[in-house]
Amino acid sequence: MVRRPGGLAAPEAAGAVRGRTSSLITQAEDAGLARVAEKDRRTLGKLDKIISALEGTTENQIVVGGQVEDVDAAS
Structure with missing residues (x-):
């Protein structure tokens, strides 16, 4: 596991958030909440x-503005 600044293990932590979001989409669809699901x-x-x-x-x-940059270049 690679630790990133802020203590998050990424992309593992992001994958866990993705899984929870997918679950929320399913729950919203099952409840007929189309706008929430969208x-x-x-x-x-x-x-x-x-x-x-x-x-x-x-x-x-690191990732800056959705782009991967070298740490030295981001300072």
Whole structure:
């Protein structure tokens, strides 16, 4: 497990959030809450982009504005 600044283990933590969001979408659909489900689908799309960026990082990289950058370049 790789620790990132802030103490989060990424992308593992982001994957857990993705799973919870998917569950919320299912619950909203089952309850007939189409607008809530759609909002959560948009959130899920954003999470997928963040997870992809996190998976593409190495030890000395961070994600800034959805882009992977070297730590030195971000300062």
